[in-house]
Amino acid sequence: MKDKSIDVTAVGVRRRGDELVAAILQAAWDELMEVGFPNLTIERVATRARTSKPVIYRRWGNREELVLAAIQHHLPMPSEQIPDTGRLRHDVIIVLKRMNRLIEEIGPEILHGLMSVLGGIPFSELLNLRRTNVMPLILKRAVERGEIHSEKITERIIRLPMDLVRHELLITYQPISEQTLTEIVDDIFLPLLKK
Amino acid sequence: MKDKSIDVTAVGVRRRGDELVAAILQAAWDELMEVGFPNLTIERVATRARTSKPVIYRRWGNREELVLAAIQHHLPMPSEQIPDTGRLRHDVIIVLKRMNRLIEEIGPEILHGLMSVLGGIPFSELLNLRRTNVMPLILKRAVERGEIHSEKITERIIRLPMDLVRHELLITYQPISEQTLTEIVDDIFLPLLKK
DNA sequence: AATTTTAAGATACTATTAGTTTCTTATTTA
DNA sequence: TAAATAAGAAACTAATAGTATCTTAAAATT
Structure with a gap:
């Protein structure tokens, strides 16, 4: 039956x-x-x-x-469209905000759990670590516009904002707050370039 | 038998x-x-x-x-003796070098493996994340000596050098090189304070 | 259209290891 | 000397990673 x-x-x-x-x-x-x-x-x-x-x-x-x-x-990586708003500050913020995406999508807990077994390398890739040429291009344009002096730009300073955001992500497992973002850009990054 | x-x-x-x-x-x-x-x-x-x-x-x-x-x-945490060499640069470098200790002692592979299951919080503790008052004190003394202007000091800038070293550790699982250390201090940290 | 090749899916298996339970007995404490 | 505490041995459960074997559906080839 x-x-x-x-x-x-x-x-x-x-x-x-x-x-x-x-x-x-x-x-x-x-x-x-x-x-x-x-x-x-x-x-x-x-x-x-x-x-x-x-x-x-x-x-x-x-x-x-x-x-x-x-x-x-x-989570296919963002199209790596390079922002070009005409203002360095704005461009950088757009790039940094993109880095929040992973955490916003999969959430802190999962990321936290992953952190583990994926091991350093692939994880770093997830966090958009791989070499991109976004920042250099943004900076090049800013130089051309006369916003900043090219001689102030070092490898380390180019990486600085993304490094700081990544650090924040790795430590907090939370999306970056608006305030943190602003601090990184306005209190650290731009002053180093403009001075 | x-x-x-x-x-x-x-x-x-x-x-x-x-x-x-x-x-x-x-x-x-x-x-x-x-x-x-x-x-x-x-x-x-x-x-x-x-x-x-x-x-x-x-x-x-x-x-x-x-x-x-x-x-x-x-690995009992370093005695948190606060360096006082009379020069900000020197003091900061000493503090940052201490952060290498964990990696130098247990080695990159182990750290890498640990990274995993320990989860973010205790791991951060291992990396000396907990609030210490070392940097603020060092900076206070530098202000008193007239090396830097106190109005330039923000919470974020105080944390900046240690954040960058920690980021480096988390990404590379290697002790920080002399050169990286110098870049962080001379190209980023000090310029933000001295200007 | 028939035949051959490829790979899906079911099932059962080995091996490892985390964490637990039970029991005996050495060591401490009263 | 007796009672209480905790160490250590041994055996056990349960979960699950990863593998091996076999049948057969689907695709490629003739």
Whole structure:
């Protein structure tokens, strides 16, 4: 009397390739948001994606890689459009605000949990550490406009605002407040360049 | 024919209290240095300390707490002696160099591994994040000597050099180089105060 | 259209290890 | 000397990472 087909979803229908990958990454992301990193198990992700563990292990070497991929899948890096408002201050603030995105999207707790096993390098990538040429370009334009003197610009000063924001993120696991942002730009960065 | 007492160390002799704790923390530290955080198991620590798991679990709630305790046991924070060389630059450099200590002692790999499960808060403590009054005092003295103007000093600028060193540590897991230190002090910190 | 190849999915398995329970007995304290 | 406390041994549970095997759906090839 019992219906044998408990699961209504097409039995015997198999997804492959990108479709399957997307389903797994989505499931991993959902798990991540629901139970957090420490409680995320491959088993549950597999079940949630209506597939099985070996399918996952064929593509990712371990738990961390899977989660990293899931995050990258959901958070493609900002288009790196380089702001050009005509004012250095404004441009810099736009860039720094972008860095808040990751935390705003995945939330402090998850980030905190991730912090762990992802290890330093990939994590840094998440936090937009990789070399971008955004700041140099913004500064170059400011020099051309005569806003600042080029001889004041050093490698370290170029990196300074992003370093400070990143530090704040790593310590607080919170989005940067408007005030902190302003302090970094107005009390530290710009004075070093303008003087 | 076989000698039954394989272990020569006094059988049936039990350590207690501080002596026992010290032995466990030492064993945990040694394990940590030998196999690294991810491979450290309570079992091995117990064996190494010639005791057993329950004894450890009676004192620390889990692996992380034990390791944290082991580190704190081995790295009591610097005596927080406040440098007073008569020159701001020199004083600051001394303070910043102290921050290298943790990494120099436990090494980048271990720190990297720890980064993980310790979670943000205790880790920050390891990195000397807690409020100290070292910098303010150094700056106060510099003001009194007439080296800098007191009106230039803001909360953020006070924290700036240590923030930058900490950022560097968190990103590189390496001791700060002499050059980086100099840049932070000479190209960023002092110019903001002297101007 | 039939055949071959590839890879999905199910299932069962090994191995590790965290953390617990129980019990015996050494050490301390009264 | 007796009672209370805590160490240590041993065995156990439970969770879960990662693997191996097998069947068969889907895709590629002929």
